[in-house]
Every structure is written in structure tokens, then in C-alpha cells.
Amino acid sequence: MAECKENPMKGMPLPEMNFTTFIYSLSSSAMVALGEAPDPSTGKTDYQPHLAKHTIDVLGMLQEKFDKGLEEGEKKLLCDLLYNLRMSYVNKTGK
DSSP, X not given: OOOOOOOTTTTOOOOOOOXXXXXXXXXXXXXXXXXXXXXXXXXXXXXXXXXXXHHHHHHHHHHXXXXXXXXXXXXXXXXXXXHHHHHHHHHHHOO
């Protein structure tokens, strides 16, 4: 089995996560996939329209959900997923 390279972002502080940071992150990912910006992890520019479309569609879906609101099933799913992920995080990190 091949060994992974050491994570170049290990130990780097992460920016505060808020809605603006999240939207900019998605936007930057779309720009990288469109070949409009270099990939920050490799420095290379690569055109991947399928990834760009996916990210743009995610942003569009978020816009629609904020305009119209979540359905009850979506609210429950999100609540359940977040609870399970947070509990896993706490169990693994002790924080």
C-alpha cells in the first residue's frame, strides 16, 4: 500500500467558520475547478468542469434553501447528522 505524503496544512490554524467563510470557500473551489485559480495544495491550474458544476449547484441549492427554507425531513436529517458528527468528534478528540 502506498504511503500518503505528510499533510502540508498540518498545524496551520483554520479560519473561523461562519457562513461568509463557507461561501467563499465554495466559491474558491469552483474557481479552482474552472481553472481560474491554481489549486492551493499543488499550485497547478486544472480545468475540471464537472467539479465546478457540482460546486456551483451546491451554492445554488443553498441559495434556494435559504430563500424557501428547509422541509421538515431535511431539518431532521441535518439535525441528526450534526448530532452524530459532533458526538463522534467529542468521543475522538475529548473536546
